[in-house]
Amino acid sequence: MISILANTNSQSQAMSGCRERRRCVEMRQNLLLLLFIGLLAAHMIAPPCAAASGSAPKSTVTADHGKFEQLKGPFADGPAVTRACLGCHTEAGKQLIKTTHWTWGFENAVTGQRLGKKNVVNNFCVATATNWPRCTSCHIGYGWKDDQYDLTAEDHVDCLVCHDTTGTYRKFPTGAGHPNYTAKEWPPKSGKIWAPPDLANIAQHVGPPSRDNCGSCHFYGGGGDGVKHGHLDSSMHKPTHATDVHMDNDGLNFSCQTCHSAGGHEIAGSRYAPRASDSTGIDIPGRTDNSRATCESCHGGTPHGPDANSKLDEHVNKIACVTCHVPQFARGGRKTKMWWDWSTAGRKDQHGNPLVIKDPDGYPTYDFKKGDFRWEADVVPEYRWFNGRINYSTLGDRIDDSGVVEINRIEGDASDPASRIWPFKVMRGRQPYDRQTKVLAVPHLFGKDADAYWKSFDWSRAIKVGLEATGQKFSGDYGFVETEYSWPVTHMVAPKGQALACAACHSRDGRMAGVDGIYMPGRDRFRWMDMLGGLIVFGTVGGVALHGLGRVFSRRRRRKS
Amino acid sequence: MARIYLYSRFLRLYHWLQALLVIALLLTGFEVHGTIAVSGFERAATYHGIAAWSLLGLWALAWFWHVTTGEWKQYIPSPIDRVVAMLRYYGVGIFRGEPHPFHKDRWQRHNPLQRMAYLSLHVVIGPLIWLSGLAYIFYPYWQAEPMAGMTLTPVALLHTLGAFLMLAFLCVHLYLALTTSERPFGFLKGMITGYEELGDDPRAPASRDKETA
Numbered sequence: 001m002i003s004i005l006a007n008t009n010s011q012s013q014a015m016s017g018c019r020e021r022r023r024c025v026e027m028r029q030n031l032l033l034l035l036f037i038g039l040l041a042a043h044m045i046a047p048p049c050a051a052a053s054g055s056a057p058k059s060t061v062t063a064d065h066g067k068f069e070q071l072k073g074p075f076a077d078g079p080a081v082t083r084a085c086l087g088c089h090t091e092a093g094k095q096l097i098k099t100t101h102w103t104w105g106f107e108n109a110v111t112g113q114r115l116g117k118k119n120v121v122n123n124f125c126v127a128t129a130t131n132w133p134r135c136t137s138c139h140i141g142y143g144w145k146d147d148q149y150d151l152t153a154e155d156h157v158d159c160l161v162c163h164d165t166t167g168t169y170r171k172f173p174t175g176a177g178h179p180n181y182t183a184k185e186w187p188p189k190s191g192k193i194w195a196p197p198d199l200a201n202i203a204q205h206v207g208p209p210s211r212d213n214c215g216s217c218h219f220y221g222g223g224g225d226g227v228k229h230g231h232l233d234s235s236m237h238k239p240t241h242a243t244d245v246h247m248d249n250d251g252l253n254f255s256c257q258t259c260h261s262a263g264g265h266e267i268a269g270s271r272y273a274p275r276a277s278d279s280t281g282i283d284i285p286g287r288t289d290n291s292r293a294t295c296e297s298c299h300g301g302t303p304h305g306p307d308a309n310s311k312l313d314e315h316v317n318k319i320a321c322v323t324c325h326v327p328q329f330a331r332g333g334r335k336t337k338m339w340w341d342w343s344t345a346g347r348k349d350q351h352g353n354p355l356v357i358k359d360p361d362g363y364p365t366y367d368f369k370k371g372d373f374r375w376e377a378d379v380v381p382e383y384r385w386f387n388g389r390i391n392y393s394t395l396g397d398r399i400d401d402s403g404v405v406e407i408n409r410i411e412g413d414a415s416d417p418a419s420r421i422w423p424f425k426v427m428r429g430r431q432p433y434d435r436q437t438k439v440l441a442v443p444h445l446f447g448k449d450a451d452a453y454w455k456s457f458d459w460s461r462a463i464k465v466g467l468e469a470t471g472q473k474f475s476g477d478y479g480f481v482e483t484e485y486s487w488p489v490t491h492m493v494a495p496k497g498q499a500l501a502c503a504a505c506h507s508r509d510g511r512m513a514g515v516d517g518i519y520m521p522g523r524d525r526f527r528w529m530d531m532l533g534g535l536i537v538f539g540t541v542g543g544v545a546l547h548g549l550g551r552v553f554s555r556r557r558r559r560k561s
Numbered sequence: 562m563a564r565i566y567l568y569s570r571f572l573r574l575y576h577w578l579q580a581l582l583v584i585a586l587l588l589t590g591f592e593v594h595g596t597i598a599v600s601g602f603e604r605a606a607t608y609h610g611i612a613a614w615s616l617l618g619l620w621a622l623a624w625f626w627h628v629t630t631g632e633w634k635q636y637i638p639s640p641i642d643r644v645v646a647m648l649r650y651y652g653v654g655i656f657r658g659e660p661h662p663f664h665k666d667r668w669q670r671h672n673p674l675q676r677m678a679y680l681s682l683h684v685v686i687g688p689l690i691w692l693s694g695l696a697y698i699f700y701p702y703w704q705a706e707p708m709a710g711m712t713l714t715p716v717a718l719l720h721t722l723g724a725f726l727m728l729a730f731l732c733v734h735l736y737l738a739l740t741t742s743e744r745p746f747g748f749l750k751g752m753i754t755g756y757e758e759l760g761d762d763p764r765a766p767a768s769r770d771k772e773t774a
């Protein structure tokens with residue numbers, strides 16, 4: 001009522017402002033027409049959904065770091081930049097030194113294990129101990145070159161590796177987390193020169209981390225592109241829709257922290273303590289913990305929608321989303337390492353030169369420093385029950401060398417309601433261990449000293465130094481044991497048309513062939529039941545046939561007589 | 562020769578729909594089971610579900626119809642001597658060209674063996690299949706909470722057994738229905754038109770079966 005009154009009121013005012021009544025009517029018609037065309041055009045240019053995806057977001061930045069006096073430089077080294085950052089971001093250092101990114105230590109509240117890169121053993125380069133300067137080129141700090149590193153030194157936090165937006169900041173591979181401050185050659189004797197980064201320019205162009213920042217370490221874990229995870233590699237810098245629907249460079253273009261929500265430098269989602277099932281549903285600010293690291297955080301517990309076969313949503317409680325939606329990993333055109341046999345390292349070719357063999361795609365299948373490798377692309381994961389608990393073999397744990405050693409044991413089974421079937425990259429290999437004390441060796445690989453394996457190629461010396469550095473004794477008797485390490489596959493979510501169809505698992509030798517504790521139609525049957533059923537059916541058919549034949553013959557006989 | 566109306570319109574509809582659904586369920590079911598490969602698992606499972614709900618609906622309707630029309634009485638088992646007479650007929654008499662020991666009329670549609678067979682179909686095989694089938698359909702719901710730890714295994718086993726029994730039933734039914742009528746395909750025609758021609762055989766007078774009434 002009120003609005004109608006107001007309307008007529010404003011109309012009459014507008015009309016009184018017109019010199020001629022006719023002209024005024026024309027004007028109103030023109031206005032209406034313009035309005036109509038405008039609305040139509042607006043609708044065509046920006047359909048309602050397009051605004052949500054694809055279009056570049058407006059900058060929300062409120063500070064131009066290029067205008068800060070403190071960042072004019074020049075800076076002598078990384079820590080000098082950090083001190084400038086901390087001058088304004090007073091709490092950032094305190095936050096960061098508590099994170100796993102910094103401590104490389106992780107207390108698993110569920111299993112009580114002390115994990116983190118500092119404490120675990122893997123079947124890539126095995127352990128960080130005694131190899132610090134090489135490994136810590138992926139630490140978010142500067143100068144972790146031995147086990148005396150000061151984990152409280154806030155000014156040694158490397159702000160730039162995560163916040164550089166220029167793409168020019170690089171930690172030097174052997175620099176213990178520092179970039180090179182003078183021009184340096186890498187790889188050695190390659191003739192490739194790494195120019196030192198322009199720290200002041202980088203500091204003036206800091207911003208929120210992009211995929212490139214996170215990827216500079218996480219895409220290259222294990223010592224090279226795609227080596228470790230298989231679902232994180234250099235193809236994820238600018239992934240296609242087919243590689244990752246969420247990070248699709250021309251589509252949703254998610255950054256890592258779109259899902260791995262970050263506040264106070266604490267990043268959601270942990271490989272050490274993953275959430276195997278999330279029944280919280282869609283995460284709504286104020287109601288939940290603002291952690292968006294699970295699929296369910298955005299897609300909820302009934303993600304397939306009312307138009308989909310309801311059987312799909314009925315799988316959610318037993319099957320992780322990624323089990324169907326990441327049908328293969330290493331799908332971006334890069335290979336991932338699937339096998340690493342340290343026992344064959346150290347070979348030379350017929351000319352006495354260190355041996356390196358590469359496959360036709362340029363991936364090394366043998367490296368004298370590291371042994372034999374197997375690389376694969378488009379890898380079909382292995383599937384296991386998983387409830388979120390992973391038990392790790394940590395430094396010094398006794399192993400059972402009679403079979404394959406599980407470096408991490410994925411817990412969960414069919415009868416456990418918290419368990420779902422998850423996809424894993426299972427990294428396999430052979431690595432050194434002490435045959436007497438039954439502990440996995442900590443080989444001292446990297447260093448300028450003669451004990452380093454990559455100097456002397458003497459396992460005894462390398463293992464002795466490594467074990468003693470971690471407070472253990474070496475018996476002198478080493479061997480190689482086969483190990484496997486299961487990595488939950490979570491990234492490279494495929495377009496929905498490529499998600500696994502039913503028969504991928506519901507068939508005699510399908511993907512779930514090794515998953516026990518459940519009866520799966522199409523995969524399972526009981527031979528005795530099928531034999532009993534066959535007996536019933538074929539017995540009946542046989543009986544009926546005999547009866548029919550008997551009738552035919554008896555009728556013939558009756559007719560004759 | 563008499564032409565009598567044996568199968569009402571609903572009964573015929575029920576029979577043929579049931580036949581269609583049972584055959585569809587057997588085909589798709591054995592595909593889901595991995596025994597045959599026709600349309601692929603996904604389609605088989607989907608069609609199996611649709612056919613299953615359709616058959617459940619049809620059976621519910623049929624039970625209602627049988628109860629309200631009194632037709633259920635046609636499934637009451639016959640005295641044992643009548644059953645023995647039928648067994649003797651199928652075992653001996655049929656080979657000697659003896660007359661059928663039973664005569665049909667509107668309220669005596671089934672011979673004593675048919676009564677037993679259809680009764681067992683609807684109170685043993687049927688429920689075995691639909692009870693285990695419902696448990697199968699609702700597995701994700703009961704499995705999580707009320708019966709945690711219970712697996713699909715016994716459900717699947719019973720359902721598979723039901724399928725084998727149904728298939729065996731179908732074989733015998735087709736044999737008897739298509740080959741034992743007095744005229745070729747007489748029973749098939751009866752189930753299509755509703756009318757069956759009886760009394761063609763002079764040795765089978767209508768009065769023979771009065772005693773079973």
